[in-house]
Amino acid sequence: MKVAKFKKISPGYLFLLPFALGFLAFGIYPVVNTVFLSFTDTTIMGGDGKFIGLANFIRLFADGVFMRAVGNTWFMWILIIIPQVGFALLLAALFTNTRLNIKAAGVWRAIFYLPNLLMPAAIAALFSTLFGLYGPVNQFMVRAGFLSEAMRYMEDIGIARSLVIFITWWIWFGQTMIIVMAGMTSIPLQLYEAAMVDGANAWQMFTRISLPLLKPILAYIFVTAMVGGMQMFDIPFLLTDGRGSPQNSIQTSMMLMYIKYNSPKGHIGAASAVGVVVFIMTAIVAVGIFYFLSDRDDDVTKPTRKSVFKKKIGRSQS
Secondary structure (H helix, E strand, O other), X not given: OHHHHHHHHHHHHHHXXXXXXXXXXXXXXXXHHHHHHOOEOOEOOOEOOOEOOOHHHHHHHHOHHHHHHHHHHHHHHHHHHHHHHHHHHHHHHHHOOOOOOOOOHHHHHHHHHHHHHOOHHHHHHHHHHHOOOOOHHHHHHHHOOOOOXXXXXXXXXXXXXXXXXXXXXXXXHHHHHHHHHHHHHOOOHHHHHHHHHOOOOHHHHHHHHHHHHOHHHHHHHHHHHHHHHHOOOHHHHHHXXXXXXXXXXXOOHHHXXXXXXXXXXXXXXXXXXXXXXXXXXXXXXXXXXXXXXXXXXXXXXXXXXXHHHOOOOOOOOO
C-alpha cells in the first residue's frame, strides 16, 4: 500500500522539483545571503570580510544621504501611486459603464496600456533628450517667447522630480487600469440593479459597491506598486548624472545601494545593509496595506441593500 501510494504521488513532486530548486537558488538564497552580508564588511575586491554586527546599519542611519534617499523614494512613490490609482479607477469606471457605452473602448485601453510595453531606460533617454539644453522643449519655449534663453531643466529640483513622477505614472497607470477593470467586470450586475431600484446614483454605487468589492485588488495594486517603487532605479539614474542630481533630490534607495556597491572596493556589505532596510520597510508597509484593505466582514462579498445604502437612501429594504 505504501509503495503504491508513493508511486501515485511521486510524479507530482518531480514536476514541482525544477521550480522548487530554482526558487531556492534564485529566490531564497540571495535573500539569506544578502542578510548575512549586511552584518559583514565584505568587499568585492577584498573577498570575504569579517562579522561587524550592526555597524553597517548604524552608519546608514547616521548618514544624512541615506535618510534623504529613503525620503526621496517614499515622497516620489506617494506622488506616483495617488494619480496612478486615481486615473485607473476613473478610466475603469468610465469604460465599464454600460450607460456611457464608450465606443472603441478596446482601442483606448490598448493606447493607455502601450507605455507599459516600452523600456523604462528608453523612455528616460527620450525625456533626457527632450528636456536637454538644446532639446525640442527648449527650442519651442525660446522660439515661442516663453523663455529668453535655454533653461537647464535637469538642474531644477522641482522639474527633475516631476519628470520622474510623471514618467513612472505614465508607464504604469495603464496596467493598473486593466487590473481594476477586470475587478469591476467581475462584480455581479444584480448589485447595481438593486442599487438602481433603491434610487442610488452613480457615485453612490461606485463608493458603496465598487470600491468595497475592489479592496483585494486594490491591496494587490498598492503592494506591487510599492515593491516596484522601492526598487525605483533606472529612470532617475538615467535622467541625470546617475547620482540623483540636482542636490540628490531624485536619489533613491536603490541608487544609493548601487553607489555603495560601485565604489572602488565594492562595499557589498554596506550595499546589502541598504537592501535589508528597504526590504524591512516594504514588508512592514505591505502588512499594513493588507490589514487596512482586508475584508473584515464575513459577508462582505454579498452586501444586502440595507447594509449598502442604509446611510444614504431612506427607501432601503431589509
